[in-house]
Amino acid sequence: MTDTAQVQEHALDALAFPLVWRGEAAACAEAIKAHDRFVVAAHARLDGDALSSLAAAGLLLKALGKQFALFAPTGVPAYLGFLPLPSIPVERIHRLPFKAGCLLALDCGTPSRLGEELSALAPDLPCINIDHHVGQGMGDVCSLVKPEACATAQVLASVIYAAGVPLDRELAQALALGIVTDTGGFRHDNATPAVFALASRLALAGADIYQIREALDKNETIGRFRLWSRLLGRVELKENGRVAMCACTLKDLQETGTTTEDMEGLADRMRDLKGVQAACLLREQEPGATRVSLRSSAGVDVNAAAASFGGGGHVKAAGGTLRMPLAEAAGEVLEALRRHAFAPKAE
Numbered sequence: 008m009t010d011t012a013q014v015q016e017h018a019l020d021a022l023a024f025p026l027v028w029r030g031e032a033a034a035c036a037e038a039i040k041a042h043d044r045f046v047v048a049a050h051a052r053l054d055g056d057a058l059s060s061l062a063a064a065g066l067l068l069k070a071l072g073k074q075f076a077l078f079a080p081t082g083v084p085a086y087l088g089f090l091p092l093p094s095i096p097v098e099r100i101h102r103l104p105f106k107a108g109c110l111l112a113l114d115c116g117t118p119s120r121l122g123e124e125l126s127a128l129a130p131d132l133p134c135i136n137i138d139h140h141v142g143q144g145m146g147d148v149c150s151l152v153k154p155e156a157c158a159t160a161q162v163l164a165s166v167i168y169a170a171g172v173p174l175d176r177e178l179a180q181a182l183a184l185g186i187v188t189d190t191g192g193f194r195h196d197n198a199t200p201a202v203f204a205l206a207s208r209l210a211l212a213g214a215d216i217y218q219i220r221e222a223l224d225k226n227e228t229i230g231r232f233r234l235w236s237r238l239l240g241r242v243e244l245k246e247n248g249r250v251a252m253c254a255c256t257l258k259d260l261q262e263t264g265t266t267t268e269d270m271e272g273l274a275d276r277m278r279d280l281k282g283v284q285a286a287c288l289l290r291e292q293e294p295g296a297t298r299v300s301l302r303s304s305a306g307v308d309v310n311a312a313a314a315s316f317g318g319g320g321h322v323k324a325a326g327g328t329l330r331m332p333l334a335e336a337a338g339e340v341l342e343a344l345r346r347h348a349f350a351p352k353a354e
């Protein structure tokens with residue numbers, strides 16, 4: 008490495024790994040070093056940050072000489088299939104190659120989001136939790152939760168740094184995916200100076216952010232176009248134009264030959280409507296059950312609304328499931344938004 012690159016690395020390290028996290032990140036790295044036979048898992052229905060964290064954690068454990076298995080009960084979504092993984096993810100507990108010694112939970116929020124099998128097993132396993140969701144009760148060994156982080160990948164990067172594992176190209180590429188997806192391509196307000204410094208540090212280590220963007224964007228299908236045109240044409244404005252709502256039935260997916268993956272990004276698009284402060288995308292999961300995706304802007308707290316019906320997430324992006332049909336769920340979510348998202352906060 009040239010002297011200039013080394014100087015650049017040191018300068019970026021100082022900016023990219025927030026000073027205030029370092030003590031806790033070091034404790035988390037020590038906890039990882041003290042365990043073995045890791046089941047590494049993120050929330051089911053992996054998104055970019057969850058897969059990114061899963062891959063990067065696997066690479067970290069590999070570098071530390073640990074036994075590990077990546078656990079992904081719902082598999083890797085096709086649109087994220089371009090990211091190389093350190094091992095093939097296991098979908099069922101009985102397929103684990105060893106008796107689990109520690110659960111490394113990533114980007115998960117609550118144990119129930121680990122999927123049925125692993126959430127049943129989780130109480131019996133020592134758990135190290137790394138996340139940026141304000142969650143509940145995970146990580147008896149160690150819990151490193153930073154809601155101010157743009158992505159779990161950002162928090163994990165600080166643990167990797169604290170563990171003294173060098174950022175090679177593979178690790179940098181894995182981390183970059185989560186940073187790119189959870190900041191909406193560096194467009195959200197969670198793209199802080201530290202995030203740009205980290206992105207720069209990862210690029211210096213060989214991450215190809217352009218390739219990630221290309222792989223994510225040049226991925227449209229005709230089915231997805233048909234689905235989006237159908238659903239965007241159905242968006243309704245409520246609450247004097249402050250709320251945009253739309254519902255997707257199982258039939259919509261069937262008739263356009265699409266899957267739920269093809270809905271990724273649609274709720275964000277609905278939030279772009281002028282005047283809209285909260286977007287709500289409802290999806291018929293099965294007859295009598297509705298998945299809800301919420302997005303907001305202008306300080307509207309959709310996490311509070313989602314929490315009121317058992318879901319969760321972040322202030323600007325949250326979700327949950329309602330055990331009721333679409334039409335009924337629409338009324339319920341609207342009421343939750345009125346009561347919890349828009350209502351002035353009590354002192």
Ligand code: 5GP
Pocket residue numbers: 116117120140274299300301317318319320321324325326327328
């Ligand atoms: P999405 O709308 O993309 O499914 O989810 C948006 C955000 O809400 C994600 O960051 C995710 O963490 C959170 N979220 C979605 N569904 C649930 C849920 O059922 N429970 C909790 N706690 N969070 C959720």
Ligand code: MN
Pocket residue numbers: 056057114139157158159189
């Ligand atoms: Mn995330």
